Amino acid sequence: MFLAATFALLVGLLMILVRAVKGPTVYDRILAVNAMGTKTVILVTLLGYVSGRTEFLDMAIVYTLISFITTIAILKFIQKGRLD
Amino acid sequence: MSEVLMIDSVLLLLVAATAIAVVEVRSLYAAAMLSGIYSLLMALVWVNMHSMDVAFTEAAVGGGISTILLIGTLVHTEREEKKRKTRVNWGALLVTAMTGAALIYGTLDMPRFGDPNAPIHNLRVPEMVNQTVGMTAGAKGKQPPPVGWTPRQNLELPLGHKQAYAMQRAHATNEARLKEAGEGHGGHGGQKADGHGAEHEAGHDDAHAHPAGDFNGHVPNTVTSLLAAYRGYDTMFETAVIFTAGASLILLLRRRRRPGENLPKQQSANLTDQVILRVMCKLFIPFILIFGLYVISHGEIGPGGGFQGGVILATAFILYGLIFGRPELHRVLPERLTDILAVLGVLLYSGVGVFTMLRGGKFLDYAFLNPASPGDGEPLGMTLVEWGVGITVCTVMITIFNQLAEEESK
Numbered sequence: 221m222f223l224a225a226t227f228a229l230l231v232g233l234l235m236i237l238v239r240a241v242k243g244p245t246v247y248d249r250i251l252a253v254n255a256m257g258t259k260t261v262i263l264v265t266l267l268g269y270v271s272g273r274t275e276f277l278d279m280a281i282v283y284t285l286i287s288f289i290t291t292i293a294i295l296k297f298i299q300k301g302r303l304d
Numbered sequence: 305m306s307e308v309l310m311i312d313s314v315l316l317l318l319v320a321a322t323a324i325a326v327v328e329v330r331s332l333y334a335a336a337m338l339s340g341i342y343s344l345l346m347a348l349v350w351v352n353m354h355s356m357d358v359a360f361t362e363a364a365v366g367g368g369i370s371t372i373l374l375i376g377t378l379v380h381t382e383r384e385e386k387k388r389k390t391r392v393n394w395g396a397l398l399v400t401a402m403t404g405a406a407l408i409y410g411t412l413d414m415p416r417f418g419d420p421n422a423p424i425h426n427l428r429v430p431e432m433v434n435q436t437v438g439m440t441a442g443a444k445g446k447q448p449p450p451v452g453w454t455p456r457q458n459l460e461l462p463l464g465h466k467q468a469y470a471m472q473r474a475h476a477t478n479e480a481r482l483k484e485a486g487e488g489h490g491g492h493g494g495q496k497a498d499g500h501g502a503e504h505e506a507g508h509d510d511a512h513a514h515p516a517g518d519f520n521g522h523v524p525n526t527v528t529s530l531l532a533a534y535r536g537y538d539t540m541f542e543t544a545v546i547f548t549a550g551a552s553l554i555l556l557l558r559r560r561r562r563p564g565e566n567l568p569k570q571q572s573a574n575l576t577d578q579v580i581l582r583v584m585c586k587l588f589i590p591f592i593l594i595f596g597l598y599v600i601s602h603g604e605i606g607p608g609g610g611f612q613g614g615v616i617l618a619t620a621f622i623l624y625g626l627i628f629g630r631p632e633l634h635r636v637l638p639e640r641l642t643d644i645l646a647v648l649g650v651l652l653y654s655g656v657g658v659f660t661m662l663r664g665g666k667f668l669d670y671a672f673l674n675p676a677s678p679g680d681g682e683p684l685g686m687t688l689v690e691w692g693v694g695i696t697v698c699t700v701m702i703t704i705f706n707q708l709a710e711e712e713s714k
Contacts, residue, residue, distance in 0.1 A: 223307050230314045233345070237318055240334075240341055241325040249337045257367065260344045264351050267311075275356045275607045278599075279347070279363050282612075285592050286368035286619045290340055292581065292626055293372040294333075300573035303376055303709035304630040 222270050229263045250294055257287035308418070311352050319345045330385050336374040343370065356607035357527040360599075364615040369701055372622060376708030523604035523683050531609070532686045536668040540653050543610075543693050547650050550700030554643070557707040574629030585627045592620035600694040604686040610693025617694070618701035625702075630709060639706065642699040649696030656688050 236259065240252035261283045268276025297303055322342045329335050343366020350359035415422035523529050531539050575581050600613030625633035657668040665672030670685030 226307075226311060227314075230311065230318075233318060234314075237321060237325075237341065240338060241321075241329070243334075246331075246333050249334055253337050253340050253371075256341050256344050260348060260367075263348055267348075267351055271354065273354070273356075276351065278607060279351060279356065279359055281595060282360065282363045282599075282616065283367055285588065285595055286364070286616060287344075289368055289619055289623045289626070290371040292575075292623070293375050294337065296573070296575060296626055297375050297378065302573050303372075303379060303626065303705075304573065 222266060226263065226266055226270075229259055229266070232259055233263075246294075246298065250291060253294075254288070254291050257283055260287075306418070308352060312349065315345060315349050315352065319349065330387075332378055332381070332383055332385060335385075336371055336378065339374060340366065340371040343367065355527075357525070357609065357612075360607045360612045361615075364599075364612040364619075368619040369615055369622070369705075373704060373708060376705060379708060523686060525604055525606060527607075528604045528609055528686060528690075529682070532604075532689050533668075533670060533682055536657075536689070539689075539693070540650075540657070540668070543650055543653055543696050546700050547646055547696055550646055550703045553704050553707045557710065559710065574632070575627050576629075578627075581627055585623055589620050589624060592616060592623070596620065596694075596698075600690055601687060603690045604683050610690035611697055613690075614694040614697030615701060617698040618705070621698075621702050622705050625705065625709070630706065633702075633706075637702065639703075642702050642706075646696050646699040646703065649692045649694070649699065652692035652695065653689050656685055656692070660685075 233256065236252050236255050240249050240256070243249045243252060261280045264276055264280045264283070268274070268280070293303065319342065322338055322345060326335050326338045326342060329338060343362055347359050347362035347366060350356075350362055415424075419425075596613045596616035596619075598613075599608035599616055600610055603609030603613065621633065621637060624636065656670075656673070660669045660672040661667055663672040663675070668685070668689075670681035673681040673685050
């Protein structure tokens, strides 16, 4: 069952990737990056559960804590044209 | 085909597709974001291979900071790649193809993926994974080797060493299990006491040479043990490389300001009018900082270490700078302070090495940090060294962000 969930997530990754590559506007790509981060967190947790190692959770925490900052940086650059 | 392999092949296909897209896409925005996706996918590949430390680095650097720095470079460049007509350079293509073929040919000699007989699974690593550090049963210092461990001297390495070692190990494990069943746990204590006495009699120098039975010489996280002890010099110079990167960016991009002149307040583009961002940022930063500190100081036990923790710490400061503007970041963390800290981190790393030399050992020979119990030297030395790396990486990343984000005066 966990394998099925993993593959469902992989299909999701593929669809997100298509949107990120095609994505006519920059906002499509931003959403794609964001969704990719979320999917990664879940996939890491799943893989960790399947293999029974708790260290995987550390990685999931890293992603949840810092992956949104990229989105903020991109959006700020689009809105203000600068980062400082 | 196992599940791991199936997941791996799907992930690697996605990675290859993303890499091609990064090269092909015209908009540099899109390229920066696609490279973020690339590193997320690579981190998943590492996770699937159970190489947690690498995955951690990829997560901390790729998920957080590298895309921000790429966007920072866009401040200084155009947003679209210039169109150029290029012809295919057949010579270069041939050389590239041949190099690739040679590399693939080289991998044929490597053990197959997941091969249980690969040297990495049989030589020394199983013991290193099983060992404990510091204290067992409340007693500090040297501990008995794990059950089933054979001293290395008995190995006849040249003659089919993999099989020989595996057989020897299996044999020894069985024997030790029988012995353990007979003696119970009482035998362990006696063994430990004997080990202590022998070491003290053998004298100072022998105790530092990581004797075959010494399992306190190495910390539980084998990766950190390799990075900070086995190839500690390399890691030191890697830190120096990061420091050099920060120093060169300062030389290239930092504007010279007269003493007393500060960044004008109205120039900064802060996001403080966004309530959600402001509140969430204030809520998140403490947790990011604590997690970064945990990753640095926990490096020798779990996944992570100075590089990863330093990047996570830096990300917290960069988030603060993004939301509240760089003048505010400068108020919290002045440029002068980050410059000094970047130097201090490298000095701390090399200082540990010099200290062990002054104690009579070799450069970065952690066993000399505390002659009373050389076995505890490695965890102690590694914690210090990881802090050195962490401080340098964190401050250099903040410096790079500062220099890249600084709008050029036009």
